[in-house]
Amino acid sequence: MHRPRRTFRTTHPRTARVRRAVVVGVVACTGVAASWFGAGGSTAEPSGDFYTPPAQFDATPGAIIKSAAMPVLLAPPTAAVRWPVPAQRVMYTSRLQNDAPVAVSGTFIDATRPWQGSGARPTIVIAPGTVGQGTQCAPSLAFSTGIYADLSRLSVSANQEAISAVAWNLLGARVFVTDYIGLGTPGVHTYANRLEEAHAVLDAARAAENLSGSGPQTPLVLWGYSQGGGATAAAAELQPVYAPELNLKGTWSGAPPSDLAAVVRQIDGNLIGAAIGFAINGFLARYPELQQDLDKVINPAGRALLATVKTECVADIIAKQPFTRTSDLTIDHRPLIDHLQELPDAVKVIHDQLIGTLTPSSPVLMTSGINDDTIPYGQVRQLAVDWCDKGATVTFRTNNLPPIAPGTTFANHFGPELIDGFGTNNAISYLVDRLNGKPLQGCTFD
Template sequence: MVRLGGWFSRLPRWARAIVGILAIALGAVIISRPTTSLDLLAWLIGAGLVLSGALELIARAEAADPDADDAVPSRWQLVKAIVWVVAGVLVLVLPGLTVRLVAVIVGVALIVNGVLSIAAGFRGRITLDARIASFAFGAAGIVFGVLALVWPDITLLIVAVVFGARLVMAGLVELWHAIRGRRSTRPQTDVDAPPRGWRRWARTIAAVLALALAAGAASVSGSLLQGSPVVDEFYAPPRVVPDEPGQLIRSEPFTRDVPSNALGWRILYTTTRGDGSAAVASGIVVVPRDGDGAWPVIDWTHGTTGFAENCAPSLAEHPFESGALFVLDQVIDNGWALVASDYIGLGTRGPHPYLIGPDTGHAALDAARAARQLSAARLGDVHVVWGHSQGGAGALWTGALAEEYAPELDIAGVASLAPASDLPALVRHLPEITGGSVFASYVIAAYTAIYPDVNARDFVRPGARVTVEQMARRCLAEPGVFVSVLNALALSRDPEIFSQDPTQGVLGERLAQNVPPPTISAPLLLAQGAADPLVIPAAQRAYADALCAAGQQLDYRDFAGRDHVALVEPDSPLIPELFQWTKDRLAGEPVETGCVFSER
């Protein structure tokens, strides 16, 4: 390797110029396309690592004596070059290399180079500024390496920008020296000979800035990690849990985002999974503070908040808005109560059955049962189910299962708002929209956890598996979802996270099983935004047509210009119609038989 370093030092000017140009070009590509395909980005970084090793040998072979014809790298430079080259070769040649392994290789390479830089700073014959630079660059490398290991799915994106810039600068310096006909003496993180003039101070300043950047990145990383909700002891079931579903286990006052004219509790209760096994779920109950009680109940099934246990709405900073309920004030002002299930596996022990119908319907119905045992809430007998998105499908399943599963509950109506109804069409469409991969990750996590015959390896591309796994661990309402957004942008350049059509095979069969059936005995309102990019209006209309063909009564309303969330925001034209429709259901007003389709 020492001879190789000497050979590199004697490269002709044109060869060194080519190496510099390659470094500039490769660095520019990496910087300009950090959200390219993660698989391609891994290859680019692998090539960049190898090129960094070559630049290390070329630029440092004569550090001790720039004029020596047989100058060779020092042992520190050799080890650093070896680390870069070996890391790059591993990334390039290992077949089917995963993003997680790339993150480990890059992270370890950064840490090792950081340690070597710090070790080089302890050498005796070195100026104070060079020693500081060596320590600072080394510490920065270690920090970036640790961050690479902490955030394996985002490592390539972050490293792309930092590493790409490093390649461009190194390439420019090498090209400049090749053109001038001088041996390269570009500044590095662990310089053996003291530089002269302004370069001495520039190197030190650059080192301090690199360390400051690393410290800032570490601080942001800590904030993202600390911003995630934490599951507390309230959600842990007792040793003895009632056998019967819908039994209240415990309750405690709840005030977060509860209106001043209302009282709130969070509850823990028993329920049943779709396979008949017992489970525990949590939820929130809110009632008007003043009045005689017997409040009509809105059973709210919330929109997507995540898949992990800490993604329960009752744990979120804004527990109602996180699931797209923006009109709690109006619910209370109308003299109604709210019962909102967190669902199984959110707050309580998972896995969370994301977009798995029977489990969700059971959790909502059992929340209504358990809330009735909360004597201080003074709930009435009549219920109307509301739900949006994931909860829109949950509302449909709640209505479809109510008559058989909880016949004692008086369900006066079901309002399903932009529901995730046609699951095969939804999942097939998710990779095509920005951010859709986040929702796809929740589907993949849930279906592989709930159904033994569904395996992610059968339908998720190897290069996307770690990214999908990490996405599924983050809640939509936590700061860490920013990382998922960056990953979604990365996947948008290569949207096929699925290795095959997810609507075919076992996964397709399971998705079809969870399409809400036309067995809703209560009056049904289905509202859809005509500009919804997530739940496609055409697919929603096809689902509605199928309901009607099966004999389901339906009031279908299409709202022009409204997208997925805007449909349920306070200024939406749906809101006054939803409240009036609910008042009519609570008053027992008759509904028109058959199906009615209208545009708003």
């Protein structure tokens, strides 16, 4: 089943347009991001109480609870880009893991130019990478200007999805970027919870259809890297059961954290080690029985860290708690994952988060850096193998970027994101091929 990867080559004019649009999007967004970071740009809260759900709302998954116009400064004005890009801040209905309805926020960017592929105009749902756990970390808060600052908390959050959003917008696709459950809207963000992330992604697709009036036959692709890769992987395998009406054509799952225990061991002590606290806080919100066991093993420093990171963004933990080691947070100074794997309630939680127990019914591109210092390569490849053994159509591509400053996340984790999304492992071209109806069967490994 694991045949050598097939290489598709074409000189079709449409392919050239796709490549030009990707390049323009990357260059434009990189310029905007640089200008904002260079200027130390920040914004005041632009949305009032938008993120507070009404007491009662439509419980139908994907229902639109409210929306508001929002200009997006994704790229400088050019002949190809309407500027500022018109968008909407959206609140829509999704589901918790116990199937209770919940309000989720996000960003919808409707198409402003003709679709550059073949067939009907598609919807692209983007699942963001790790942004944090505080409500102020919601990607939609940073989307208008590229960066959001909450001076009262000394907290900063950047729009990490600007490049992918503008690239797809330039291709003429509709784009919806979910904030996930508990970011922006009330409650704890359930970081790394596979069911709730999958629900938020699939219901974002439904919300986009409701906003555009395009209907469930709309071609759909899912795009995500890191936390987003885990969310799109979980959504792809859950879609046949949770949202079978969606016309899912393909998924990019870049560096998905499919095996939580392996990921926790990998990031423990690296630059974003404190992100382990995001996951623990999210699990405590859904599995309160875990609290009693956790209290037996963590020390006061551990309790303080969990309380602190619950209100912080990823840039904040890098600045304030870099290279956190969980052995400093436990009573006996053993790594926290060692304890979790000995506690029955914790073992259940970790098992519940495993991606790969279901099977996607549409093609998936999986990418991973061989030297990724944040999301272990081995567990990503294993997910691809597991899906292939179940009969899924998976293309697995390895990023061979050499190790650069291991443990600092930036080069060896974020570097492959740019390369795999827009470079040699071009995820956009792979997904456009799926939207254009190019056949793909079986599994290929590179």
